[in-house]
Amino acid sequence: GESVGLHLPTLSVQEGDNSIINCAYSNSASDYFIWYKQESGKGPQFIIDIRSNMDKRQGQRVTVLLNKTVKHLSLQIAATQPGDSAVYFCAEKGSETYKYIFGTGTRLKVLA
Amino acid sequence: KAGVTQTPRYLIKTRGQQVTLSCSPISGHRSVSWYQQTPGQGLQFLFEYFSETQRNKGNFPGRFSGRQFSNSRSEMNVSTLELGDSALYLCASSIDSRYQPQHFGDGTRLSIL
Secondary structure (H helix, E strand, O other): OOOOOOOOOOEEEEEEOOEEOOOOOOOOOEEEEEEEEEEOOOOOEEEEEEEEOOOEEEOOOEEEEOOOOOOOOEEEEEEOOHOEEEEEEEHHHHEEOEEEEEEOOOOEEOOO | OOOOOEEEEEEEEOOOOOOEEEEEEEOOOOOOEEEEEEOOEEEEEEEEEEEEEEEEEOOOOOOOEEEEEOOEEEEEEEEOOHHHHHHEEEEEEEEOOOOOEEEEEEOEEEEEE
């Protein structure tokens, strides 16, 4: 299918290694954050979310870290698999709005 | 539970025409948002509807409009199509709660010739 983004930053990792994808968010008033995964030809798929009253949240093979001081969000994927190859987006939402702002995305390539 | 359904999946139009895209949210979800996704601009918010009312709007021209029906299904319309409107249009639905995520459909790929 057509590329989601032709000039996205790309992270290449070896299969089995851990991946860390970073995101700088824009609004210090944002209080809810989501990571999405988008595969070619599909819509973004929810991975994990975190509220601003937390610093860390874990899911299955994924961990999200939130640093409100520097407005930074990261997604850690443990034991990266070929099926993890996709574009990853972070999204933020302010406390007074129902509107999400999405980051530009990072392409993750898993090398066999 | 069925996911967000968007129809059609692909559409080809010519400049000057208009188009209507449809979105059926997840059952029980009352908030529906629309996004435009292009390689150059990423995911751009168009508008959000809740209980048949537009609650939020992005920075798009008035050629882009939408509506929501009483069963929460939503449509978006683009009139007087331009070449730059070629994009993937994504619909997302959510439970109307501050800390519940949006869930996306697979989009409608609109190509303008």
